[in-house]
Amino acid sequence: MRLEFERTRIDKIPQDRVLAELKRVAEARDFVEFGKRDFDATATGISASTVVRTYGSWSKAMKSLRSALQENGVTLKRRKRSPFTEERLFDELERIWRQVGHRPSRNEWEAAEPCISYNTYKRHFNGWVKACIAFIEHKMGAPIQADTDEVVIPDEATAVAIPKRSRSIPLRTRLDVMARDYFRCVLCGRSPATDVGVVLHLDHMTPFSKGGTHDLKNLRTLCADCNLGKSNRDDV
Ligand SMILES: [Zn+2]
Incomplete structure (x- = not known):
């Protein structure tokens, strides 16, 4: 029964074929351990995700490759750690x-x-x-904070009025906003990369408390000074 089930999976690539490709890539890379991206750059017909599916994990695949090569008297060399601090x-x-x-x-x-x-x-x-x-x-000298990151003491009245939403901006969105804004304040153009003492924040243009979303269009990168200027204006 089990064999029959396996035979119906036409997309399944036999493990010995996967191993053969791992060996081929190892040889092409001078028998230095490689990662999934390196594999995909060198392999033909088999993807790194197929290797993972076949062996259960990338490290298990490397372990099998290492012992298979060992049988032929070849040692798979460990990858050098980055020499840079x-x-x-x-x-x-x-x-x-x-x-x-x-x-x-x-x-x-x-x-x-x-x-x-x-x-x-x-x-x-x-x-x-x-x-x-x-x-x-x-x-x-500190992580980039968003305006919604501060800890707030829930207020009974607002808690009822505002539907439950996560105050925390997803990591992916944070990365996208900062990359889009070139890691600098969109108002004054300063960046911690080039200007000493600049601190960047993620800012909701329509404040979260007023229903503003974590949508990319509603988020921008601001320095602390411009952010303060903005809150002052809002307070007037
Ligand atoms: Zn600024």
């Missing part, structure tokens, strides 16, 4: 950020003759936008 990564990012005048794009980064590759940042921080945010927060 976080300080060094941030210094280089700041140098090129200043040179370009704003958050560098991939092309701008590569044209700036960097000492550290774009991919090193992507790997170290798990993405370019995340690398930029880590850098900005490093310069600010």
Whole structure:
């Protein structure tokens, strides 16, 4: 019964085929351990997600590959850890950020003759936008806050009047807003990347308390000074 069930799954690629492709990629990469992205860049006909599905996880696939290669007397070398300290990564990012005048794009980064590759940042921080945010927060000395992040004591009257909504802006949205605004204040243009002492906030243009949503269109990046100016105006 089980065999029959397996046979009906026409999309299932046999494990030995997957292993053969893993071996082929390992050889193409000089027998240095590789990640899913590296696999997809080198493999043909099989995707990293198929490998994960076949073995249960990427590390299990690597473990099987390692012992299969070992049987042939080949050692799969461990990947070298990034030789750069976080300080060094941030210094280089700041140098090129200043040179370009704003958050560098991939092309701008590569044209700036960097000492550290774009991919090193992507790997170290798990993405370019995340690398930029880590850098900005490093310069600010604190995480970027949204205007809805402050702890509020629930007020009985408003609690009843306002339908239950999450005050917290989803991480993905935070990343998208800051990337769109180039990690600088949309009013004065200053950024912690290039201006000492600037602190950025995420601001709801229509305040959350007045029904404003976490929609990208309702969110913007503001520095603390401009944000304060805005609240003063609102208070008048
Ligand atoms: Zn500003």
